[in-house]
Amino acid sequence: MDLHVFFLPFLAPGHMIPMLDIAALFAGRGVRTTVVTTPTNAAAVPHHPNLHVLLLPPFNSRAAGLPDGVETAAGLRDTQISPAFIAATDEFEPHFLRLLLSHRPDCIVADVHFTWAVDHAATLGIPLLSFYATGFFSIAVAAAISHFKDHESVTGDDVPFTIDFLPHKIYLTRSQIPGHLITPTDLVRRMMAAQPKIYGMVMNTFLELEPEYAASMTQFCKAWSVGPVCRKSPTTKDRDLSQRGEAASKDAIDCLQWLDERETDSVIYICFGSMGRFTTTQLQEIARGLDSAGHPFVWVVKKDIHISAALPSGFKERVRRENRGVIINGWAPQVSILNHRAVGGFVTHCGWNSTTEAVNAGVAMVTWPLHAEQFFNERFLVDVAKIGVPVGVKAWSDKEEERELVGKEKVEEAVRRLMGEDTEAAERRSRARVLGETAKKAVEKGGSSYNELTKLLEEMVEIKTRWGKVGKEENVIGEVNKSQEVN
Structure with a gap:
């Protein structure tokens, strides 16, 4: 397939593993697929003739004030992905831009944490698909909480309240809501600002698992369900122990x-x-x-x-x-x-x-x-x-x-x-x-996720044919100048 897609996974196992599995799906359909990541994390990229790696500089944990040797969020002592870790991953921005300008992919699949990738894709006229390492249901719940703020009307942290405007009656308590939804962080605000600029979303789910929530999401944003993307289920005689x-x-x-x-x-x-x-x-x-x-x-x-x-x-x-x-x-x-x-x-x-x-x-x-x-x-x-x-x-x-x-x-x-x-x-x-x-x-041929991926790839090919790889020439020149300034 005459298509080149960049994948930019976030440096946390829960995000990187499914994105690499999705990259392998693209490669298996004949797409020239390039994973952009750090040298240490490149070892996790599956082997496939259509799957390639471009390297970002090594993760600079010491400069970010993080423990030496930290290469993914799993190396942090706290389970929270800290602002220091996010700031360190933001240092990849100029390097990623150089790679975009050098290779001019037809499409980008980037983790939702990389909000700056959205801006560069928009400037260069490259469709960007955001990867969310969760399902449609949790996105719908988070959106309802952020918009309607029902949790603010209850009298205590342990008092159940109903999430409005969902297909099912769902109860939560304020104590069960992530802290970054109660008090939005800078990263959350950046993600919300980037959302209108993305072309669509790629999800590790399947339509039959959460049909009502997939349908409601596609009313607001293009979204493709291509999962579950866990690798081939090993049998007793065929086990993948590495x-x-x-x-x-x-x-x-x-x-x-x-x-x-x-x-x-x-x-x-x-x-x-x-x-x-x-x-x-x-x-x-x-x-x-x-x-x-x-x-x-x-x-x-x-x-x-x-x-x-x-x-x-x-x-x-x-x-x-x-x-x-x-x-x-x-x-x-x-x-x-x-x-x-x-x-x-x-x-x-x-x-x-x-x-x-x-x-x-x-x-x-x-x-x-x-x-x-x-x-x-x-x-x-x-x-x-x-x-x-x-x-x-x-x-x-x-x-x-x-x-x-x-x-x-x-x-x-x-x-x-x-x-x-x-x-x-x-x-x-x-x-x-x-x-x-x-x-x-x-995920089998003719199944819902197989067909969703087919539709996604066909749409990217159509965009490439209709629009070409690159956006307006003056924008490209401006980005080249920015890239040269950071050298």
């Missing part, structure tokens, strides 16, 4: 072998994403809750956590000796685990990538949101898709020491509800399986 730039640990390999010996739908999988952190006290409550629930489990604990100090004494060794569980201290092949026949439930932080991976695998979830838009995603899983069981967290926080403690009793109760044999649990799992089958069909 997916997405990470090396497989011995625990990860052992885990898959251990799952082979478990009964179908018997195992609960627990993982809180690349930025989900907990206090030692909370980790111990999770351990005790899993112990009491009695179901075999696979639990992923962050690499920088010392298991012997953080968990009850001898816990990891005992549960493995008793053949009751595996603890992975670091990276886990999540797609492989979720798609394993033995896994029957998932305890998740409700990050959108984990959500879509579980949906694609047909697995129901215990919802344990922490920060970002995760409380919105919880409401989608529990109230709209009806495939989630809430653990009962009531307050948003990006600092683990400020979060409410979820006791072992609540952990045990939620796991038992999810994995139970009663009618409610069986129906929940049935809905999850149906969604999983629908998700897989969506």
Whole structure:
């Protein structure tokens, strides 16, 4: 296909992973696809003959006042993407502009965080598609909260209020709203200002998952649903143990072998994403809750956590000796685990990538949101898709020491509800399986997401043919002059 598309992913795993998967989809359709990123993050780019890399300068963590060696937001101690981190990524602007002027792509797919890319694309006459690392539902909830401000009318942080003008009746409390929506940050204001200038949005979702919210969004902005974009589901004989730039640990390999010996739908999988952190006290409550629930489990604990100090004494060794569980201290092949026949439930932080991976695998979830838009995603899983069981967290926080403690009793109760044999649990799992089958069909040839991507690429080719690659000549000259000034 005679089309050249730039991809500019944000330096956070939850944003970079799905965008790289979308880039691989473009490449697989014959599009000349170029990922623009830093040298270290380039290692995560999938291998494909149509997929290329252009390098930005190394991320200057020291100049930004961040810890040495930080290359993505996952390296930050706090879960919040700090203003310093955003300022450091803003330093990529002149370098990205030079690459635009040198290569003149026909289209740009840029993470919503890179608001300056929108301005350069508009000046150069290049259609820019914004990537949002979430679903239509959470965007609709955030927009309703920002516009109607229903949370301001309630008397306390824990008082439920209804989100107006949504297809479903959704209740939230003020304590569950992200801080940047209560008090908009500079970045949020920049994103809002950039929105009218974008050509459209690319989303990691599929139309059948949230049809009412996809339809409502397209009334305001062009949007294409091309997901779920989790890579090919590995089978027992075809496992990708180095997916997405990470090396497989011995625990990860052992885990898959251990799952082979478990009964179908018997195992609960627990993982809180690349930025989900907990206090030692909370980790111990999770351990005790899993112990009491009695179901075999696979639990992923962050690499920088010392298991012997953080968990009850001898816990990891005992549960493995008793053949009751595996603890992975670091990276886990999540797609492989979720798609394993033995896994029957998932305890998740409700990050959108984990959500879509579980949906694609047909697995129901215990919802344990922490920060970002995760409380919105919880409401989608529990109230709209009806495939989630809430653990009962009531307050948003990006600092683990400020979060409410979820006791072992609540952990045990939620796991038992999810994995139970009663009618409610069986129906929940049935809905999850149906969604999983629908998700897989969506990305196959003739499916909704496959067709959405076809329409998107055809529209970009039409724009290239009708408008040409470059906008007004005087604007290009002006941008060249700016580029020379920053040298």
